[in-house]
Amino acid sequence: ELFVSSENQRADYPRFFRKLSTKLAKAARELSRKVKFSNSWNRAKLKVAKIHQSIKNSRKDFLHKLSRELVTKYNAIIIEDLNMRGMSRALNFGKSVTDNAWGKFTVMLEYKAMFLGKQVIKIDKWFPSSKTCSICVNIKTELALSERVYKCEHCNSEIDRDLNASINIREAGRTLLAY
Template identity: 80%
Template sequence: MKTYNLAFKYRIYPNETQANTINQTFGCTRLVYNRFLGQRKELYEAEKKSVTYNTQAKELVPLKLELQFLKEVDSIALQQALKNLETAYKNFFQKRAAFPKFKSKRSTRKSYNTVSTSNNIRVEGNFLKLPKLGLVKIKLHRQIPQNYVIKSATISQEPNGAYYVSLLTEFEKDIKEVPSDNNIVGLDFAMSELFVSSDNQRADYPRFFRKLEAKLVKAQRELSRKVKFSQNWYKAKLKVAKIHNLIKNSRKDFLHKLSHELVTKYNAIILEDLNIKGMSQALNFGKSVADNGWGMFTTMLQYKSMFLGKQTIKIDKWFPSSKICSFCGSVKTELPLSSRVYRCDKCNSEIDRDLNASATRFVMKSYDMLKVA
């Protein structure tokens, strides 16, 4: 039995008092983060010294005596803000992220994190018990299994004003591997359709951003004409945020359903490890690539297949699957992006470019990689 973590995100509906407490906690955690980030920077610039999380955690007690309003919010949330600062520094020094920045009050998304202790975070019917908030109404669209233990909760507010909670759970599961020697599929990224499979299945991605792009442009134009921070400006900003939220939720819903269908149908999925950001910048396809959500889709495939004992394998991005004939295995020296049909010079076969790439990936790479995995 191995231990795994899985998060469940829900919409919550706090009353006026609870919403005020949540907003106050957002501000207090931001204040603590910025205060100790400033101290760290000043100490390093003056004495070339650094401090640890434990040292700053001790300084949090006198800060509460100085600023009494910090006692009104969840104390664990303040400690988590310091842990987040420590993580940000580690990511910087290990070259995984840029240097930590001060948090802005006008950030589009606000959040704070709290840890479950003595069952102080729990679901009770249609309500969620949270520290300092009590019972908050929750839209429990998906039940958490009884053997899943809630470890922490992240409360957030989206730009459209809606409140959400993400419950991180821990559970033990004995995942039995499913034999992957058959029922395998290869996926090739397609700009307009998301992917083409080796079974000639096409995702037919609805392109949610493109559908609402004109409406979004109009709303953003109206926002730019308003006096900043006026009442009409906030109304126009909310309108833009709602359109963005609709696009995001529609995309997630589509990708969740599609990834579930694929991992249920196939025992192994072979796909390419693409540099999506680099591809969008190099080819000026930024909007289309971002609209597809390929990175999110591959992440969904990986964790969903893992829980079912199946495999999602990424092959090297330099593997020339588009240039290899899926019928005879011959390799073309050149294949321009404008050529959407693959014509083999050796066996004279003709096939759709994306279908050929997915079939090549399936035929030539899958079995060898599955034996190693």
């Protein structure tokens, strides 16, 4: 998902690249079989470019609408400053992470919030948002990425891992807003 809010709102991201990947692969194969710089090669190259442009425009439109909705709804938006390039390489989520366009989304949030006189607060990427219990503030030392439900040994609570992290990020942002 693109994001999970502290109110358990989840962005239903349409995965534009995944939807058109077979069509793009077919067009790229057709392009590779053409004689370079011929008229048919130019047409095939244009077809591949149009598919890429369609993906780009669809993604951009979705992100603009979503960022506008969030900025008009909230006075302060608190996000985690994530290294998405590192995540895509290290965790083998390459296409999924880059298809989300998280960096572009955060830039859109920032300039739209600034335009409307609202705030976007970034929490440090090393803040243990996923490892901290949102109920009792107990920090788990080890937490595998495959564990999608956070189970606290201290207070015996169970909560969705992403929702737990978003609540912790909200609370960290509120403390920053208080200063």
